[in-house]
Amino acid sequence: MGMGGTTLQTLKLASIPSFSSSRFVFKPLPKTLTFLAPSRHGRTQRPPFPLLARALSAAPAVQTAPDETGDSHFVPFFEFQLFFFNLNFWFLILVMIDEAVKPQWKAAIDFKWIKENKEAVALNIEKRNSNANLETVLQLYDKMTHLQKEVERLRGERNVVANKMKGKLEPAERQRLIEEGKNLKEGLVTLEEDLLKLTDELQQEAQCIPNMTHPDVPIGGEESSVIRKMVGSPRKFSFPVKDHLQLGKELDLLDFDAAAEVSGSKFYYLKNEAVMLEMGLINWTLLEVMKKGFTPLTTPEIVRSSVVEKCGFQPRGANTQVYSIEGSDQCLIGTAEIPVGGIHMDSIVAESLLPLKYVAFSHCFRTEAGAAGTATRGLYRVHQFSKVEMFVLCQPEESEFYHEELIKIEEDLFSSLGLHYKTLDMASGDLGAPAYRKFDVEAWMPGLERFGEISSASNCTDYQSRRLGIRYRPSEPSSTNSKKGKGSLSPPKFVHTLNATACAIPRMIVCLLENYQQEDGSVIIPEPLRPFMGGLQIIAPKSR
Numbered sequence: 001m002g003m004g005g006t007t008l009q010t011l012k013l014a015s016i017p018s019f020s021s022s023r024f025v026f027k028p029l030p031k032t033l034t035f036l037a038p039s040r041h042g043r044t045q046r047p048p049f050p051l052l053a054r055a056l057s058a059a060p061a062v063q064t065a066p067d068e069t070g071d072s073h074f075v076p077f078f079e080f081q082l083f084f085f086n087l088n089f090w091f092l093i094l095v096m097i098d099e100a101v102k103p104q105w106k107a108a109i110d111f112k113w114i115k116e117n118k119e120a121v122a123l124n125i126e127k128r129n130s131n132a133n134l135e136t137v138l139q140l141y142d143k144m145t146h147l148q149k150e151v152e153r154l155r156g157e158r159n160v161v162a163n164k165m166k167g168k169l170e171p172a173e174r175q176r177l178i179e180e181g182k183n184l185k186e187g188l189v190t191l192e193e194d195l196l197k198l199t200d201e202l203q204q205e206a207q208c209i210p211n212m213t214h215p216d217v218p219i220g221g222e223e224s225s226v227i228r229k230m231v232g233s234p235r236k237f238s239f240p241v242k243d244h245l246q247l248g249k250e251l252d253l254l255d256f257d258a259a260a261e262v263s264g265s266k267f268y269y270l271k272n273e274a275v276m277l278e279m280g281l282i283n284w285t286l287l288e289v290m291k292k293g294f295t296p297l298t299t300p301e302i303v304r305s306s307v308v309e310k311c312g313f314q315p316r317g318a319n320t321q322v323y324s325i326e327g328s329d330q331c332l333i334g335t336a337e338i339p340v341g342g343i344h345m346d347s348i349v350a351e352s353l354l355p356l357k358y359v360a361f362s363h364c365f366r367t368e369a370g371a372a373g374t375a376t377r378g379l380y381r382v383h384q385f386s387k388v389e390m391f392v393l394c395q396p397e398e399s400e401f402y403h404e405e406l407i408k409i410e411e412d413l414f415s416s417l418g419l420h421y422k423t424l425d426m427a428s429g430d431l432g433a434p435a436y437r438k439f440d441v442e443a444w445m446p447g448l449e450r451f452g453e454i455s456s457a458s459n460c461t462d463y464q465s466r467r468l469g470i471r472y473r474p475s476e477p478s479s480t481n482s483k484k485g486k487g488s489l490s491p492p493k494f495v496h497t498l499n500a501t502a503c504a505i506p507r508m509i510v511c512l513l514e515n516y517q518q519e520d521g522s523v524i525i526p527e528p529l530r531p532f533m534g535g536l537q538i539i540a541p542k543s544r
Contacts, residue, residue, distance in 0.1 A: 104200045105306050107207055107467040108494070111141045114209070124212055127219055127428040132208040140202040147195045154191060158184045207309075211463040214437035217428050224427035225440070231411065232420035234444050235515055242521075243447025244513040245378040248274070250521055252542050253513075254379070266368060266383045268506075273539045277512070277525075278386060278505050280532035282361055285388045285413065285503040292409055294359040294390060299339035301363055305329045307342045310467035312434035312460070321366045332365035336389040337499040344393065346469040348492050354472055355394035355402060359502060362387060379506035380445075380452060386505040392498040393470065396462065399436075399496035403459040406500035407439045410455045413502060417526045419511055420444040422451065434460040443507075447514040454507045457500035465494040 114121050115138055125132050161181045165174065218224045248254030253274035259267040270278055286296055308315040308322060308331050315322040315331045323332040333339060340360050349356065364387050368376075390409065392402045407423060414421050421443040431438055435458040442451035465471070471492035516524045523539040530537055 104203060105310065106199070106203050107310070108469070109206050109466060111206070114138070115141065120212075121209065125209065127213060128210050128431060129429045130208070130210045130433070132210065133205060134209065137202065137205045137209065140198065140205060144195065144198050144202055147191065147198060151188065151191050151195055154184055154188045158188060207467075210431070210433040211436050211461060213428050213431065214459070216425070217431070217437055218425060220427045221429040222427060225424045225430060227422050228425050228439065229411070229423040231415060231422070232418070234420055235446065237446065239519040241446045241514070242517060243378065244510045246447075247513045247517055247521075247523065250541060251523065251539055253539070256378070266381065268379065268382060273536065274509065276533045276536060277509060277529070280529045281503055281505055281508055282386060282388060284529055284532045286359060286361065288413060289359040289388070289390060289409060289502050292357070292405075294357040297336075297340060297358050297360040299333070299336050299360050299362045301333050301339075301365075302330050303333055303339050303342065305331050307345070308338055310345070311338045311341050311464055312432060312467070313338070321368065323365050323367060333362060334364055334366045335499075336360035336362040336364070336387065337391060340389065340391040341464055341468055341497060344468075344470045347471075349393065349470065349472045349495065351395070351472050351475050354495065355392055355398065358391045360389050360391065362389070379510050380448070382506055388502040390500045390502050393465075393495045394498070395472065396493065396496050399459050399461060399498060402498055403437065403439075403457060406457040406498060410441055410457060410500060410502065414441060414443065414454070416528050417512070419515065421454070432458070434458070434463045436461045436463070443511050445510055445514050448510075452507060452510070454504060454511065455501040458498065460497045460499070462494040462496055464497045470495050470497070
């Protein structure tokens with residue numbers, strides 16, 4: 001039953017025997033334990049562990065044989081007097097509870113569409129070098145639909161029996177119907193449990209299928225990506241160029257050695273003007289993006305693993321980029337995209353509020369598994385960094401427009417800082433699972449002697465919203481339903497989500513130090529940042 005948004009689940013428990021006597025009598029024990037399971041929106045939920053409930057309901061309680069007084073004794077459940085052969089049984093029960101209380105979230109995947117467009121989905125999986133198994137998904141879907149029909153059939157038969165029981169019946173006929181209803185109920189419980197397992201298995205497989213791909217996306221690996229735009233040209237230096245590591249050391253801006261002792265490799269301390277530079281970049285970027293109608297946010301930096309998964313990231317695995325917190329269902333975020341995406345999780349947004357545009361500042365944490373080499377040295381690839389992220393929720397027909405808006409905001413920011421950069425339309429093999437299309441921005445880094453990625457902008461269409469449960473209700477009634485009243489409301493639709501990096505601080509510091517270095521070892525501060533750095537115009541070498 002529901003009580004204050006909470007569901008009460010009651011299970012029969014088996015007592016654990018006292019082994020002071022070698023004689024035991026087994027009989028059912030009607031003691032119960034009540035579990036509290038949350039209920040969303042005041043609705044009672046299905047018990048979180050039906051298999052365990054059945055097992056414990058059928059388990060015998062143990063009663064000792066009568067003692068000298070003639071009394072028999074039940075041993076309380078919490079009196080842990082166990083022999084070693086009982087440990088395995090109770091450990092198994094605890095494992096069952098642990099597994100059962102972890103709900104498997106479900107994405108609103110359009111399996112019917114996938115089946116009807118099997119060839120296109122299979123080709124898309126191949127284009128993106130995905131390991132998704134489409135055949136397994138379709139087989140499981142067919143099994144699930146067949147099992148659903150069987151469940152509905154048994155439910156119908158059970159209802160027929162229940163209706164027959166309402167009238168006057170001969171005792172023999174009533175007993176026959178009772179037995180028939182009991183058999184139907186047992187069969188239904190078994191089928192419902194099978195259906196639950198099958199649904200979870202189908203979800204696990206289907207969630208590996210990547211988003212579809214924009215028709216203009218180039219096919220192939222990263223090397224097949226196409227340049228959309230090239231801005232500026234490499235600066236010509238009349239003196240030997242230093243990289244940001246050397247500049248940071250000579251100007252007393254960075255300390256990787258101390259950070260390695262304190263935290264490990266790929267961590268760093270920012271010092272002196274570098275701290276002001278980070279704060280200046282953050283504040284300048286936030287204000288510039290807010291001018292475009294974005295709402296500023298700071299976000300939680302620890303989120304539930306399920307939210308990470310719903311955004312299309314893998315929180316666990318050999319090559320995961322996500323730091324998971326041991327002994328919990330939580331992770332450190334690798335991008336503010338994750339907590340911002342979760343703000344409107346499991347909700348229907350008013351159409352009048354769309355588009356929702358956010359600009360979020362957060363610290364980000366990444367394992368950088370597999371990253372090594374000189375191309376990743378210094379600040380270019382680190383475990384912890386600050387970032388300003390843009391995130392948009394909009395109507396489906398508007399997502400391509402906002403994708404272009406996001407990349408233009410990025411380009412305007414980088415042009416304002418005088419950077420030489422190129423914008424790329426990334427190839428299919430380089431797209432993450434959520435992205436329908438992705439634009440990357442790479443800036444010239446003289447010290448590294450190459451272009452390095454400083455930003456990206458992705459249109460994820462409804463991939464994330466189907467997992468996060470974010471919908472909106474169109475204001476115009478559905479054309480197929482002309483009746484007035486509640487029934488005339490248009491059915492809710494899934495929003496489209498987009499994300500883009502406005503400023504990844506460490507890589508921007510790399511660009512600025514290396515591109516604005518002077519022959520005397522100083523670094524000029526770009527003019528737009530000076531008001532945000534107390535009017536500082538140049539980072540000069542420290543006097544010894």
